[in-house]
Every structure is written in C-alpha cells, then in structure tokens.
Amino acid sequence: xxxxxxxxxxxxxxxxxxxxxxxxxxEARFGDDLDADSLxxxxxxxxxxxxxxxxxxxxxxxxxxxxxxxYDLISAKI
Amino acid sequence: xxxxxxxxxxxxxxxxxxxxxxVVSCCGIGADAFWEGLLGPAPxxxxxxxxxxxxxxxxxxxxRRIDRYAQFSVAAADMARADAGEADPDPDRAGVVFAxxxxxxxxxxxxxxxxQEKGPSRISPFLIPMMMPNAGAATISMRAGWHGPCxxxxxxxxxxTHAVAAAARLIATGRCDVTIGGGSEAAMTPLGIAAFTNxxxxxxxxxxxxxxxxxxxxxxxxxxxxVVLEELEHARRRGARIYGEVLGAASTADAHHITAPAPGGAxxxxxxxxxxxxxxxxxxxxxxxxxxxxxTPLNDLAEAQAIVKVFGTPGPPVTxxxxxxxxxxxxxxxxxxxxxxxxxxxxxxxxxxxYGEPDPEIPxxxxxxxPRPWEPAPVLSNSFGFGGHxxxxxxxxxxx
Numbered sequence: 001x002x003x004x005x006x007x008x009x010x011x012x013x014x015x016x017x018x019x020x021x022x023x024x025x026x027e028a029r030f031g032d033d034l035d036a037d038s039l040x041x042x043x044x045x046x047x048x049x050x051x052x053x054x055x056x057x058x059x060x061x062x063x064x065x066x067x068x069x070x071y072d073l074i075s076a077k078i
Numbered sequence: 079x080x081x082x083x084x085x086x087x088x089x090x091x092x093x094x095x096x097x098x099x100x101v102v103s104c105c106g107i108g109a110d111a112f113w114e115g116l117l118g119p120a121p122x123x124x125x126x127x128x129x130x131x132x133x134x135x136x137x138x139x140x141x142r143r144i145d146r147y148a149q150f151s152v153a154a155a156d157m158a159r160a161d162a163g164e165a166d167p168d169p170d171r172a173g174v175v176f177a178x179x180x181x182x183x184x185x186x187x188x189x190x191x192x193x194q195e196k197g198p199s200r201i202s203p204f205l206i207p208m209m210m211p212n213a214g215a216a217t218i219s220m221r222a223g224w225h226g227p228c229x230x231x232x233x234x235x236x237x238x239t240h241a242v243a244a245a246a247r248l249i250a251t252g253r254c255d256v257t258i259g260g261g262s263e264a265a266m267t268p269l270g271i272a273a274f275t276n277x278x279x280x281x282x283x284x285x286x287x288x289x290x291x292x293x294x295x296x297x298x299x300x301x302x303x304x305v306v307l308e309e310l311e312h313a314r315r316r317g318a319r320i321y322g323e324v325l326g327a328a329s330t331a332d333a334h335h336i337t338a339p340a341p342g343g344a345x346x347x348x349x350x351x352x353x354x355x356x357x358x359x360x361x362x363x364x365x366x367x368x369x370x371x372x373x374t375p376l377n378d379l380a381e382a383q384a385i386v387k388v389f390g391t392p393g394p395p396v397t398x399x400x401x402x403x404x405x406x407x408x409x410x411x412x413x414x415x416x417x418x419x420x421x422x423x424x425x426x427x428x429x430x431x432x433y434g435e436p437d438p439e440i441p442x443x444x445x446x447x448x449p450r451p452w453e454p455a456p457v458l459s460n461s462f463g464f465g466g467h468x469x470x471x472x473x474x475x476x477x478x
Binding site for chain 1: 137138139142196199200202203204
C-alpha cells in the first residue's frame with residue numbers, strides 16, 4: 001500500500017464522509033464504522049475517480065464493504 | 079376557523095393556538111434577537127443571514143447534504159419546538175406544512191456549473207434531495223418523528239402564509255393535534271439575484287421603503303420562520319404558554335397576470351374579506367394589519383387600495399416589517415406571522431423602517447418612526463405572490 005496513494009484516498013474519504021482521518025483504516029466498514037449509505041459511496045467513488053483520474057463502473061462496487069476493499073479497487077486502476 | 083357553512087350557519091373547527099415560534103432572519107436569529115431587529119433600522123448590505131451557523135443544528139456530513147434553505151427550515155422549526163416545550167403529540171396526529179418559493183436553488187445552481195465543467199458523471203447523487211422544495215418539510219418531520227401529513231406549499235411570496243394557514247387547518251379539522259407551519263428561502267444566489275434584477279422587481283436605490291412615496295422595489299432577503307400550532311385544549315392541558323389564536327385564514331387567486339397584482343387590489347381585498355369571514359370578525363374588530371408591503375410601486379399601491387376597500391380610511395394601523403427584513407419570498411409570510419405573534423405578546427407594533435414620505439395615493443395609518451404601544455386585538459397578516467396568489471391570516475389574543 002503506497003503511503004501517498006492511501007493519503008490521497010483518505011483525504012477524499014474524509015472530505016466526503018466527514019469523519020476523522022484516523023477512522024479511515026483498511027478494516028473500517030463503510031456502513032457500520034463510517035455511517036455511510038449507498039449514496040455516500042456513490043459520492044466517494046466520484047471523488048476518487050476525479051482525484052485519481054480513473055473510471056469505476058457501478059457493477060465494480062458490488063460487494064465493496066470496507067475501506068481496504070475500496071482502496072484495492074482504486075489502486076488496481078492507477 | 080370555519081369548516082364550512084351548513085343550513086344552520088357556520089360550522090366551527092377546533093380552536094388553534096400558537097405555542098412556539100422560531101425565526102432565522104437577517105435582522106436576528108431566535109425570537110428575541112429578531113424582535114430587537116424589527117424595532118431597529120434595516121441591516122446594512124445584503125439581507126443575508128450572515129451569522130447562521132449550520133453546525134448548531136447539523137453534524138458535518140448533514141450540513142453538506144442539506145441545502146441552505148432546508149437548514150433554515152430545520153433551524154426555525156427546532157427553535158419553535160423548543161419554545162413550545164413538551165408538546166409531546168401523538169406522532170400520528172402531528173404534521174408539518176412548510177413553504178418555499180424555489181427550494182434548493184443554491185445546490186441546483188452549483189451542480190449546473192459542475193455539469194458544464196465536468197459532465198453528467200460528476201453530478202452529486204444528493205442533488206435531488208438537496209434541491210427538492212419538500213426537503214425542508216421532510217427533514218423537519220424526520221427530526222420530530224411525526225407521521226401525520228407533511229406537505230410543501232409553493233405559492234411564491236404568499237407561501238409562508240398559506241403554509242401556516244394549512245397547518246392550522248389540519249388542527250381545526252381534527253386531523254392533527256399539533257403541527258408546525260412555516261416557510262423558508264435562501265435564493266440569494268447569482269442566478270436568483272440576476273433574475274429578480276432583470277425583471278426590475280428589486281429596489282435600485284437599495285432601500286426598502288414600504289408604502290413610502292419614494293419606494294422603488296423590494297430588497298431580496300433570506301430567512302425562515304416556523305410556528306408550533308396546537309389544539310387549544312391540548313395546549314391548556316399541558317399548561318403551555320399560549321401566544322395567540324389563529325382565528326381565520328383565506329386564499330384566493332387574482333387570475334390576472336403572472337407578476338402584476340389585479341387592478342385596485344381586487345384579489346387581495348376579497349382574500350382579506352374571506353379571512354375575516356373565516357374568523358367571524360367584522361373589519362372594525364381588527365386592531366392592526368401586518369402588510370405584505372414589499373416596497374414595490376405596484377404591490378404597495380394595490381395592497382393599500384385593498385386595505386382601504388375593506389377597512390375604510392385611515393383604517394387600523396398598518397406596518398410592513400419588510401422595511402427591516404427585506405423580502406424573504408417563500409419565508410416572508412411565516413416570518414411575518416411570527417412578528418404578529420410577538421406584536422401581540424409584547425404589546426408593540428413594530429415600525430415600518432424606511433417610511434418617511436407619505437404617498438398621497440396611500441391613505442393608510444402606517445406605523446413608522448418608533449414602535450407603537452397597543453392593546454392587542456385581532457391582526458390581519460397579508461401575503462401576495464407572483465402568480466396572483468393571495469393569502470391572509472387572522473391571529474388574535476386568546477379569548478377564553
């Protein structure tokens with residue numbers, strides 16, 4: 001996990017989800033730990049697409065429940 | 079309020095009283111600050127609610143996801159509920175009717191820039207719930223946990239008055255025991271200001287002067303207000319402070335022109351007469367008129383003609399708080415309803431700021447210069463909206 005890439009990922013998540021930085025850890029669950037619903041995730045993905053200049057299809061989000069899973073999805077596209 | 083008239087005469091509804099008020103205005107947030115503001119000069123500069131702090135009402139994520147107009151709605155309603163104390167209604171018999179002119183214009187406008195600059199894939203998934211004009215009412219009902227009717231009225235500048243009236247009628251008819259009525263607007267965006275400017279509705283001198291000979295247009299403002307309404311016995315049983323009673327209301331349409339009032343204020347006059355009939359009052363029983371008084375040449379003349387037609391000359395003392403507050407559009411009628419309630423509570427009629435040079439065509443007793451002490455009596459509050467919408471409320475001190 002690249003530090004610079006994760007920092008960028010984390011700052012997007014902090015901005016969109018309005019949670020403290022230290023809660024954005026790989027094992028954090030979007031629903032239970034970060035109080036994020038499905039529309040929050042749509043907005044987060046939009047922010048990540050913009051920050052990393054990538055495209056994420058809606059179907060790729062199925063099964064994504066944790067910060068680590070989302071980070072892996074994003075980092076694989078960079 | 080009447081439910082109708084049958085063969086035996088008027089059928090009276092349950093009595094409706096005001097037990098809580100909340101206000102977010104450019105001249106003050108909260109009833110006390112607002113009242114102080116009404117007794118002073120107009121605020122300088124743009125009539126925004128500069129000191130509104132959404133974090134007093136919302137967590138950081140909520141604050142990003144709720145448009146400013148809906149934030150105002152919630153803040154006003156929360157203050158009104160806190161002011162009312164433990165009304166503790168049956169949630170199935172508690173409702174909300176809230177007003178706005180345009181809803182979440184700021185959100186819509188910002189996202190339309192995103193659409194142009196970044197394309198459709200970057201439009202916020204929250205745009206619809208942020209811009210929809212019912213977001214204010216919906217968010218209020220969610221916070222209160224009330225399951226009764228929750229509706230939005232969008233009759234432009236008459237909407238706040240119509241919403242308070244509709245919320246009162248939910249109680250009069252027996253559908254609800256407690257309701258929140260109110261209205262909100264936060265449309266001072268570049269697009270909103272440009273649109274009002276280009277229709278030449280705004281004051282070019284930058285001063286709101288209701289009913290004054292020098293008036294030249296309105297001053298656009300932000301703001302919101304809410305009242306908690308309650309069935310009289312429900313309020314008495316719990317020992318609530320009762321500010322006043324909603325005695326009557328009416329709604330009519332000019333059916334004349336999309337922005338100009340009907341000649342001679344005919345629609346406004348009939349609305350005032352119907353509101354008095356709903357309250358079972360004669361014009362002579364009215365102690366004060368809280369006017370729509372926008373400071374536009376056309377509105378103020380038509381409204382004055384209507385007041386003269388209903389009450390004669392000079393008629394009861396008239397004030398327009400828009401000299402101070404400017405015109406908060408869909409919020410205005412609710413802000414003025416709160417001003418009426420406070421005028422009764424504090425036994426003072428606030429002056430019409432900006433008024434100094436009488437218009438010979440407006441032979442009204444315009445309260446100006448200083449607040450006028452009075453023995454509270456029924457008050458008629460007027461609101462008129464683009465589209466020819468007329469709304470009137472009659473609020474009075476509670477008789478036994």
